[in-house]
Amino acid sequence: MDVWEWFDAEGNVEKQVVDLDFDGKADVVLHFEKTQLVRKDMAFGFDGKPHVVAYYEKGKLTRREKDDNGDGKVDIWEYWEAGELDRAGVDTDGDGKVDRWEVRRGGASEGAATAAAPAPTAAPAAKAAPAPPPRR
Numbered sequence: 491m492d493v494w495e496w497f498d499a500e501g502n503v504e505k506q507v508v509d510l511d512f513d514g515k516a517d518v519v520l521h522f523e524k525t526q527l528v529r530k531d532m533a534f535g536f537d538g539k540p541h542v543v544a545y546y547e548k549g550k551l552t553r554r555e556k557d558d559n560g561d562g563k564v565d566i567w568e569y570w571e572a573g574e575l576d577r578a579g580v581d582t583d584g585d586g587k588v589d590r591w592e593v594r595r596g597g598a599s600e601g602a603a604t605a606a607a608p609a610p611t612a613a614p615a616a617k618a619a620p621a622p623p624p625r626r
Contacts, residue, residue: 535560559584 492509502525508518515538521529526549531540539562545553550573556566563586567579579588 492512494507495503496505498504503522505522506518506520507516508520509515510517515533516531517533519531519533519540520527521531527546529546530544532542532544533540535541541557541560543555544551545555551570553570554568555564556568557563558565561584563581563584565581565584567588568575569577575594577591577593580590580592581587582589
């Protein structure tokens, strides 16, 4: 495993790049703000492009975006609450909008189709994420 690190003016790590398979391409990139992990890009497709991007707040996973079909666009948006997957939006037709929400209720998952999926909202330093469905 190879690791490269970038530091801010105070000497804190801003970014770590990890090559797990020694092919010279980043497999995992960790982004930090004020010593806190805020984003993790994971590229396990041997192409050097991230297929999963995870977002963190106060060290806890809050959202994960996945490109399952390899077209370079997000297909699945997952939202995490209290360390557990709470809900996920799925783009089934490749238009960048959620076509189906799966919502976790009381330990079980409920599928919910959306007639008009919400347009993605801006996410800091990353691709847009759709607004999650209203909580009940």
